[in-house]
Amino acid sequence: MSQHSSLKGSSKISTKRNVLKRYERVDILVKRxxxxxxxxxxxxxxKTKPEE
Known part of the structure; x- marks a missing residue:
């Protein structure tokens, strides 16, 4: 049985996340x-937007 393509390793996932963790938001605010x-x-x- 083969594995479904959506269940492959996270190394193939390279999309940008819209939601930041709390510590990521704090780091961005400190930098700014x-x-x-x-x-x-x-x-x-x-609210903060991720750095591009």
Whole structure:
């Protein structure tokens, strides 16, 4: 039995993700200067778009 093409390894998946993890959003905000690394909020992080 062969494996379905959608179940192949993640190395073939090279699409850009729209949703960022929280730590990725914090890193982007720190790079932009909108947030300090020590200022870690639990809620109300501003929306960010992934860097291209």
């Amino acid at each position: 200067g909108q947030m300090k690394k020590d200022d870690v909020r639990g809620f109300n992080l501003p």
